[in-house]
Amino acid sequence: MSYQKYADIIIDISHENLDKTYQYTIPKEFFASAIIGALVVVPFGRGSRKINGYIVGLSNEPKIDIDRIKPIDHVVEDAPVIESHLIYLAHWIKETFGGTMNDALKTVMPIKKAVKIKEKRRIVSIKPYEELSLLYEEQKRKNNAARIRILEALLKNSYLDYDDVTKKLKISKPTITWLETNDVIKIESKQIYRNPIEKQDISYTPVTLSDEQEHIVENILRDYNEGIRNTYLIHGVTGSGKTEVYMEVISAVVASGKQVIVLIPEIALTYQTVNRFYSRFGDRISILNSRMSDGERYDQGLRAKNGEIDIMIGPRSALFTPFQNLGLIIIDEEHEGSYKSEATPKYHAIEVAKTRAKLTGAFVILGSATPSMESYYSATKGEYKLFHLSKRAKEASQPKIWVVDLREELRQKNRSIFSRKLKELIEDRLNKQEQIMLFINRRGYAGFVSCRSCGYVIKCSRCDVSMTSHVQGGYSRGKLLCHYCGSQEPMPNTCPVCGSKYIAAFGTGTQKIEEMVKREFPKARVLRMDADTTKNKGDHQKILSAFAHHKADILVGTQMIVKGHDFPLVTLVGIVAADLSLYAGDFRAGERTFQLLSQAAGRAGRDRIPGEVVIQTYNPEHYSIVTAAEGDYQSFYEQEMLYRSLMQYPPASHIMVILITAREEDLADKAIDHAGLVLKDYINTKQLSSKIIGPAPAGLAKVKDTYRRVIYIKEANYNYLVELKNYFEGYFNYSIQFAGCSLQVDFNPMSTY
Ligand code: ADP
Ligand code: ZN
Ligand code: ZN
Numbered sequence: 001m002s003y004q005k006y007a008d009i010i011i012d013i014s015h016e017n018l019d020k021t022y023q024y025t026i027p028k029e030f031f032a033s034a035i036i037g038a039l040v041v042v043p044f045g046r047g048s049r050k051i052n053g054y055i056v057g058l059s060n061e062p063k064i065d066i067d068r069i070k071p072i073d074h075v076v077e078d079a080p081v082i083e084s085h086l087i088y089l090a091h092w093i094k095e096t097f098g099g100t101m102n103d104a105l106k107t108v109m110p111i112k113k114a115v116k117i118k119e120k121r122r123i124v125s126i127k128p129y130e131e132l133s134l135l136y137e138e139q140k141r142k143n144n145a146a147r148i149r150i151l152e153a154l155l156k157n158s159y160l161d162y163d164d165v166t167k168k169l170k171i172s173k174p175t176i177t178w179l180e181t182n183d184v185i186k187i188e189s190k191q192i193y194r195n196p197i198e199k200q201d202i203s204y205t206p207v208t209l210s211d212e213q214e215h216i217v218e219n220i221l222r223d224y225n226e227g228i229r230n231t232y233l234i235h236g237v238t239g240s241g242k243t244e245v246y247m248e249v250i251s252a253v254v255a256s257g258k259q260v261i262v263l264i265p266e267i268a269l270t271y272q273t274v275n276r277f278y279s280r281f282g283d284r285i286s287i288l289n290s291r292m293s294d295g296e297r298y299d300q301g302l303r304a305k306n307g308e309i310d311i312m313i314g315p316r317s318a319l320f321t322p323f324q325n326l327g328l329i330i331i332d333e334e335h336e337g338s339y340k341s342e343a344t345p346k347y348h349a350i351e352v353a354k355t356r357a358k359l360t361g362a363f364v365i366l367g368s369a370t371p372s373m374e375s376y377y378s379a380t381k382g383e384y385k386l387f388h389l390s391k392r393a394k395e396a397s398q399p400k401i402w403v404v405d406l407r408e409e410l411r412q413k414n415r416s417i418f419s420r421k422l423k424e425l426i427e428d429r430l431n432k433q434e435q436i437m438l439f440i441n442r443r444g445y446a447g448f449v450s451c452r453s454c455g456y457v458i459k460c461s462r463c464d465v466s467m468t469s470h471v472q473g474g475y476s477r478g479k480l481l482c483h484y485c486g487s488q489e490p491m492p493n494t495c496p497v498c499g500s501k502y503i504a505a506f507g508t509g510t511q512k513i514e515e516m517v518k519r520e521f522p523k524a525r526v527l528r529m530d531a532d533t534t535k536n537k538g539d540h541q542k543i544l545s546a547f548a549h550h551k552a553d554i555l556v557g558t559q560m561i562v563k564g565h566d567f568p569l570v571t572l573v574g575i576v577a578a579d580l581s582l583y584a585g586d587f588r589a590g591e592r593t594f595q596l597l598s599q600a601a602g603r604a605g606r607d608r609i610p611g612e613v614v615i616q617t618y619n620p621e622h623y624s625i626v627t628a629a630e631g632d633y634q635s636f637y638e639q640e641m642l643y644r645s646l647m648q649y650p651p652a653s654h655i656m657v658i659l660i661t662a663r664e665e666d667l668a669d670k671a672i673d674h675a676g677l678v679l680k681d682y683i684n685t686k687q688l689s690s691k692i693i694g695p696a697p698a699g700l701a702k703v704k705d706t707y708r709r710v711i712y713i714k715e716a717n718y719n720y721l722v723e724l725k726n727y728f729e730g731y732f733n734y735s736i737q738f739a740g741c742s743l744q745v746d747f748n749p750m751s752t753y
Contacts, residue, residue: 003026003031003032004026004058004059004060005025005026005059005060006023006024006025006026006058006059006060006061006062006063006069007023007024007025007026007034007040007055007057007058007072008021008022008023008055008056008057008058008059009021009022009023009024009040009042009053009054009055009056009072010053010054010056010101010102010105011042011044011051011052011053011102020101021056021057022042022044022053023062023063023064023069024040024042024069024070024071024072025069025070025071025072026058026071026072027071027072030072030074030075033075033077034055034058034072034075035055035058036055036056036057036058036084036087037054037055037056037083037084037086037087038054038055038075038076039052039053039054039075039076040052040053040054040055040072040073040074040075040076041053041072041073041074041076042070042072042073043070043073048070050073052076054087054105056087056091056101083322085356085359085360086108086109086320086322087105087108088359089108089320089352089355089356089359090104090105090107090108091104092355093107093108093345093347093352094345095722095726096347096351096722096747097345097346097347097348097745097746097747098344098345098346098725098729098744098745098746098747099344099345099346099745103344103345104345107320107341107345107347108320109320120161120162120189121161121162121163121187121188121189122159122160122161122162122187122188122189123154123159123160123161123162123165123176123179123185123186123187123188124158124159124185124186124187124188125154125158125159125184125185126183126184126185126186127183127184129155132151132154132155132184133155135151135184136148136151136152136155139151146170146171146172146175147175147178147179149169149170149171150165150169150171150175150176150179151184153165153169154184154185159188162187203279204279204280207244207393209241209244209245209248210241210391210393212241212388212389212390212391213241213244213245213248213389215387216232216234216245216387216389217245217248217249219385219387220232220249220363220365221249221252223363224249224252224253224256224363229357229358229361229362229363230363230384230385231354231357231363231364231365231366231378231383231384231385232363232364232365232366232384232385232386232387233334233365233366233367233368233371233375233376233378233379233384233385233386233387234365234366234367234368234387234388234389235367235368235369235371235376235386235387235388235389235633236367236369236387236388236389236390237369237389237390237392237602237631238369238599238602239392239393239394239602240369240389240390240391240392240393241389241393242332242367242389243273243276243332244393245367245389246262246330246332246365246367247276247277247280247281249328249330249365250262250281250311250328250330251280251281253327253328254281254284254310254311254327256327257325258325258326258327258328258362259304259309259310259311259312259323259324259325259326259327260310260311260312260326260327260328260329260330261311261312261318261319261321261323261326261328261329261330261353262277262311262312262313262314262318262329262330262332263314263315263316263318263319263329263330263331263332263339263349263353264313264314264315264332264333265315265332265333265336265338265339266289266290266315266338267338267560268332268333269287269289269313269314269315272566273313274287274313277311277313281310281311283309284309284310284311285309285310285311285312285313286300286303286304286309286311286312286313287300287312287313287314288300288312288313288314288315288317288318288321289314289315290315291537300312300321301321301322304321304322304323305322305323305324307324315338316338316339316341316349319349319352319353319356325360326356326357326360326362327361327362327363328362328363328364328365329353329356329357329362329363329364329365330364330365330366330367331349331350331353331364331365331366331367332367332368333367333368334350334366334367334368334371334372334375335368335370335371335372335375335595337750337751340750344744344745346744346745346746346747346749348748350364350366350374350375366384369598369599369602370594370595370598370599370633371633372591373591373637373640373641373644373650373651374650374651374748376637377641377651377652378651398631399573399601399604399610399611399612399613400610400611400612400613401601401612401613401615401629402421402612402613402614402615403615403617403620403625403626403629404419404421404422404614404615404616404617404620405617405618405620406419406452406616406617406618407452407453407454407455407618410452410453410502416516416520417512417513417516417576417577418516418520418574418576419614419616421614422574422576422614422616423520425572425574425612425614426521426524426554426572426574427521429553429571429572430521430523430524430553432571433553434569434570434571434572434609435547435550435552435553435554435555435567435569435570435571435572436553436554436555436570436571436572436573436574437554437555437557437561437562437567437570437572437573437574437600437603437604438513438517438554438555438556438557438573438574438576439556439557439558439559439561439562439573439574439575439576439600440509440510440513440558440575440576440577440580441558441559441575441577441578441580441581441592441593441596441597441600447468447469447505447506448466448467448468448469448505448506448579448583448584448585449466449467449469449480449491449503449504449505449506450503450504450506450579450583450618451495451497451498451500451502451503451618452500452502452503452504452618453495453498453500453502454495454497454498454500455618455619456495456496456497456498456503457579457583457619458480458489458492458496460482460484460485460487461487462482462484462485462487462693463482463484463485463487463587463647463693464643464646464647465482465483465484465585465586465587465589466583466584466585466589467480467481467482467487467489467585468480468481468482468483468585468699469481469491469505478490478491479491481697481699482585482696483585483586483696483698483699483752483753484586484693484694484696484712484752485693485694485696485712486694486695486696486697506577506579506580506583509530510528510529510530510532510556510557510558511528511530511532513556513576514526514528514556517554517556521554524553524554525551525552525553525554526552526553526554526555526556527543527546527547527551527552527554527555527556528555528556528557529543529544529555529556529557529558529560529561530557530558530560531558534560540560543555547567548567550569559596559599562596562599562600562603567603568609569609570603570604570611571604571609571610571611571612572604572611572612572613572614573600573601573603573604573611573612573613573614574613574614574616575597575600575613575614575615575616576616577616577617578593578597578615578616578617578625579617579618579619581593581596582617582619582622582624582625584751584752585699585752586749586751586752587643587644587647587649587650588750588751590622590623590624590640590643591624591640593624593625593628594624594627594628594636594640597615597624597625597628597629598628598631598633600613601613601628601629601631615628615629623635623636623639623640624636624640627639648691648714648716649714650748652716653714653715653716654714654715654716654717654718654721654747654748655712655713655714655715655747655748655749656712656713656715656721656724656725656745656746656747657710657711657712657744657745657746657747657749657753658672658675658679658710658711658712658713658728658743658745659698659708659709659710659743659744659745659746659753660672660675660708660709660710660738660741660742660743661706661707661708661709661741661742661744662706662707662740662741662742663705663706663707663740664707664740665702665707667707667740667741668707668708668709668741669707669709670737671709671737671738671741672694672695672709672710672711673695674735674737674738675695675711675728675732675738676692676694676695676711678728678731679692679711679713679724679728680692682724682727682728683724686720688715688720688724689715689716690713690714690715690720690721690724691713691714691715692711692712692713693711693712693713693714694710694711694712695709695710695711696709696710696711697709697710698710698752698753699752699753700753708753710753718747721747725745728745729743729745
């Protein structure tokens with residue numbers, strides 16, 4: 001084996017200026033350990049300060065004058081090594097989503113430090129049974145109590161737990177040493193990985209797949225066995241049997257000697273979900289979640305690497321599980337926003353999964369009841385193979401859905417936040433001792449302005465998203481602002497359409513609803529679940545478990561109550577203000593509303609008791625609401641796609657966000673204006689048809705004394721945007737105009753900035 005003499009190293013500092021590799025010589029003693037992905041310590045800079053770095057390349061050619069190449073100080077022993085394909089993946093992530101190579105490496109290898117591994121020791125008898133019993137008799141004659149105790153135990157069991165021997169049998173160290181030196185026993189030590197899954201005694205009951213399920217499994221496995229690697233999208237309502245399909249495919253992939261990653265949003269990674277996988281695959285599965293310590297997470301990575309498990313289940317970060325022979329990546333609830341990283345690099349798990357799969361010869365399955373516009377669009381273009389599961393696996397009646405027009409309530413002089421229909425049904429359920437969930441979809445809520453008489457919502461004429469009122473503090477007083485282009489308008493006193501004076505910033509909170517419920521239904525027992533009531537670890541579980549045990553009649557909450565929980569006694573779901581998510585001021589508002597309403601509807605009446613859903617809105621004719629009430633995904637997709645195409649929003653086009661932040665407002669303003677000019681110049685020179693929107697203050701214009709300014713760029717060709725990003729990042733790092741500013745880049749953002 002011949003070793004290479006030079007290593008290319010990425011220095012462990014998150015700073016764009018250092019985002020390149022440096023060459024070092026490899027001293028002989030590290031030839032074997034200095035492999036790609038290894039963590040090393042190197043002298044860096046003028047003072048040769050010792051600093052960490054990763055080896056990303058090896059060669060025998062010096063790139064600069066040999067005298068100027070410094071040697072590696074040492075290779076860090078026992079540090080996890082990054083797989084070489086993960087280094088490639090990191091590079092791809094950096095290129096595709098922005099940020100530094102160092103950020104990207106940290107993403108693919110989240111736990112940097114090796115954590116001490118627990119060891120378990122045991123005492124093993126190495127003498128044949130007869131000799132052991134002779135020795136036992138001899139010690140009995142000598143009346144040596146300690147030796148008698150341990151020999152007696154060894155006659156019964158050929159090995160003993162070391163701790164049991166010292167603690168329970170009370171055998172001292174000299175006795176053990178005596179046995180060891182006389183070749184009676186040897187001490188073995190074994191690494192014990194923390195296993196996050198408690199062992200269960202649940203048996204697996206196989207199901208017979210339906211024809212629809214069977215069809216999907218057959219198709220996917222036929223491709224797999226023929227060596228065809230595709231991406232598959234399974235569109236099936238909750239309870240239609242997607243998970244059974246996943247498990248069937250997983251079991252074939254594992255049987256072929258490969259490993260599987262299953263991504264599930266953290267909020268849906270419940271005890272029941274894990275148990276289902278455990279009952280089928282036993283100890284060959286492991287999980288990752290944010291509640292685990294670094295040590296536990298590290299152990300799970302090692303178990304994967306050492307081939308002790310075949311299946312890793314977890315949220316976004318589980319994507320980087322260091323399996324040696326990855327065969328399949330499944331992304332359940334693929335429409336979930338949490339699959340997009342909020343920290344730089346702002347990568348999307350689906351794109352990364354497809355790239356990792358391509359690098360390793362694996363394939364990808366996406367599943368959802370409400371596929372994202374992006375995924376469904378890819379499927380219609382033939383990039384993904386699309387499958388449908390049209391029926392629920394277990395017979396459950398579909399809930400009855402009422403869409404209530406709140407404008408009509410106002411006309412009938414009902415000013416309460418509960419419509420007459422919702423009130424009537426709440427009373428009915430309270431009488432029958434059934435349970436109720438009341439929910440407001442607050443996510444993305446940004447204070448839009450609407451007319452309670454006619455439902456008119458003020459929108460930006462250029463961007464076709466609702467404008468946001470900025471009443472107190474912030475960037476502008478009493479004004480309406482578009483989060484994309486920065487357009488401003490004064491807040492009107494009367495509705496521009498019907499002249500009504502009931503035009504105002506829309507607002508309601510879970511706390512207000514809780515108060516109203518207590519006032520209107522004084523006998524009802526009410527629980528509230530939102531960000532305020534779930535600040536501490538375990539709060540979440542406490543509230544859900546109290547509700548599950550019928551300690552309350554009504555659960556009031558934000559969208560966190562809608563996901564992944566089954567409450568068989570819930571027969572009424574009320575969506576108090578569907579408009580909150582509908583006018584969130586970003587282009588995904590309609591899609592998010594459709595998803596949330598569909599999910600909420602799925603919560604009502606999941607057992608034998610049929611359920612009812614009341615959707616309260618000022619815009620009952622909006623297609624997101626109409627199609628969600630009818631459970632018609634296809635029709636929603638078509639109408640939403642019209643809007644996206646018309647406005648050049650993803651997936652019809654791509655959007656890149658340039659976010660510049662600075663501690664001084666003036667600096668931020670100047671920097672973003674300059675950025676606008678630089679970008680415009682580049683686009684003109686290259687004769688691109690990209691559109692620049694802004695510059696504008698971000699929706700969150702000031703966070704923690706930092707001013708935030710944005711530019712959005714629409715461009716149909718993603719590669720052009722990547723080139724533009726590379727150009728701009730380079731310019732930003734070396735131009736004096738941006739001194740004191742930070743830059744963040746985001747492609748196809750999940751929400752406004
Ligand atoms: P999804 O993942 O689409 O929500 P699941 O796979 O969890 O659906 O299925 C919902 C329920 O129906 C589960 O309890 C599951 O065990 C059951 N189920 C799914 N497929 C079948 C089948 N073919 N026969 C019987 N029960 C099934
Ligand atoms: Zn009006
Ligand atoms: Zn606008």
